[in-house]
Amino acid sequence: LIPLSEQQFLQHIRESQGIILRLVGLYAKDQEEKKDLCQEIIYQAWKGWPAFRGDSKFSTWLYRISLHTLLSYQRKRKPVHYAEDLEPFDQGIPEDVGRREEARMLHRAIRSLPEVDRALITMHLDGYDHAEIADIAGMTQNHVAVKLHRIRAKLSTLLNDI
Amino acid sequence: MDLEKSWKDLGGDAEMPESWLRGRRWQTPSDLNPLARLKRNLRMNMGWGIIIAGLFLVVAVISPSWVVQLAMGLMFAWTAWGTYGSWKLIGTLRPEICHNCTLVSELQRQHDLIRRWMRSQERTAIFLYPVAVTGGFLLGGLTSSGLSLPQLMARTPMQVGLVISILVLTPLSWLLARWMNRKAFGTHLDALNQRILSLTGEA
Numbered sequence: 001l002i003p004l005s006e007q008q009f010l011q012h013i014r015e016s017q018g019i020i021l022r023l024v025g026l027y028a029k030d031q032e033e034k035k036d037l038c039q040e041i042i043y044q045a046w047k048g049w050p051a052f053r054g055d056s057k058f059s060t061w062l063y064r065i066s067l068h069t070l071l072s073y074q075r076k077r078k079p080v081h082y083a084e085d086l087e088p089f090d091q092g093i094p095e096d097v098g099r100r101e102e103a104r105m106l107h108r109a110i111r112s113l114p115e116v117d118r119a120l121i122t123m124h125l126d127g128y129d130h131a132e133i134a135d136i137a138g139m140t141q142n143h144v145a146v147k148l149h150r151i152r153a154k155l156s157t158l159l160n161d162i
Numbered sequence: 163m164d165l166e167k168s169w170k171d172l173g174g175d176a177e178m179p180e181s182w183l184r185g186r187r188w189q190t191p192s193d194l195n196p197l198a199r200l201k202r203n204l205r206m207n208m209g210w211g212i213i214i215a216g217l218f219l220v221v222a223v224i225s226p227s228w229v230v231q232l233a234m235g236l237m238f239a240w241t242a243w244g245t246y247g248s249w250k251l252i253g254t255l256r257p258e259i260c261h262n263c264t265l266v267s268e269l270q271r272q273h274d275l276i277r278r279w280m281r282s283q284e285r286t287a288i289f290l291y292p293v294a295v296t297g298g299f300l301l302g303g304l305t306s307s308g309l310s311l312p313q314l315m316a317r318t319p320m321q322v323g324l325v326i327s328i329l330v331l332t333p334l335s336w337l338l339a340r341w342m343n344r345k346a347f348g349t350h351l352d353a354l355n356q357r358i359l360s361l362t363g364e365a
Contacts, residue, residue: 010183017178033194038178040195042188048261061261068259068268071357073194074350102163103171115353116360119265125169138264143363152165159163 009049013042016059023066026111026118029075041069063126064136067119109158113151120144121151191257196350197272198257200279204248211245229311230304233297240293244286251282266361273354280343280351287339292332299324 020041028034044065110118123133134141191198215238222234260268303314314320
């Protein structure tokens with residue numbers, strides 16, 4: 001029998017699993033690492049679960065934990081090979097071939113950015129404003145704005161090159 | 163291309179396989195958690211420390227020579243000190259991230275803890291190994307020659323041999339410890355440092 005709080009926790013995770021998968025998809029090198037990273041994020045969320053009071057939305061809280069985990073984990077010692085398949089994410093990609101291709105291109109471009117830049121642009125594209133990003137990352141708002149400006153410019157170049 | 167629109171198209175509705183949530187595997191840290199790995203290493207260090215300290219104690223008790231007893235006593239004390247250091251460090255290592263901290267402070271915390279662990283290993287190498295070298299050298303000399311300690315150490319080759327062993331093996335042990343630390347956590351430490359610099363605008 002699964003205890004109630006564990007059930008509630010898993011329910012929240014199931015509802016917000018898209019956040020985990022989308023972020024993990026930008027950092028994991030392969031399917032095995034993807035699974036390990038998901039496990040690590042859920043573990044970190046589970047450890048923080050007793051202290052979660054609902055001051056912020058669960059999804060926002062999980063977002064912060066996911067980014068902290070993804071930027072502090074230790075990569076396995078093997079050559080970096082970014083597989084270009086998006087199989088686990090295909091469920092949500094639209095049928096429209098043009099839009100689908102653009103989404104793939106964006107995914108590929110973001111994956112080629114430095115790790116910190118990936119986190120910042122992701123937060124930005126997910127609708128977090130500069131103040132929120134600064135709060136999560138521990139940066140000044142001014143620095144966030146400068147970084148995002150540069151990242152968007154870099155993304156434009158990358159997307160033109162792809 | 164509209165970045166925001168394309169980003170939304172990137173499947174936020176995807177689902178992870180149900181098997182990833184079954185069982186309680188997600189209630190333990192993964193192999194990618196560096197602090198959990200450190201904790202495991204330190205526990206292993208402690209286990210070996212206790213076994214080795216116990217062996218030193220047994221040899222000290224059964225040996226009739228007070229010199230060997232003294233050497234073993236010293237070795238026991240050093241090993242116990244090293245084991246105590248590991249135990250103290252384990253207490254400060256939390257594999258859980260700080261849920262309310264900023265990303266920079268969390269990365270800094272992990273960086274500092276790993277550096278602290280590395281320094282403790284290097285300290286152990288520099289303080290523990292010379293004692294081990296001396297103890298091993300004297301024990302080997304005493305048992306193979308059948309001489310007493312004053313007789314053994316009265317020989318010039320033994321004095322020179324002991325000094326050379328300590329002079330060569332101590333820095334060598336320290337370098338070995340540093341190399342092993344770099345091999346285990348060097349790349350990760352560099353990556354953490356790079357991320358911190360990038361976030362603080364110093365990169």
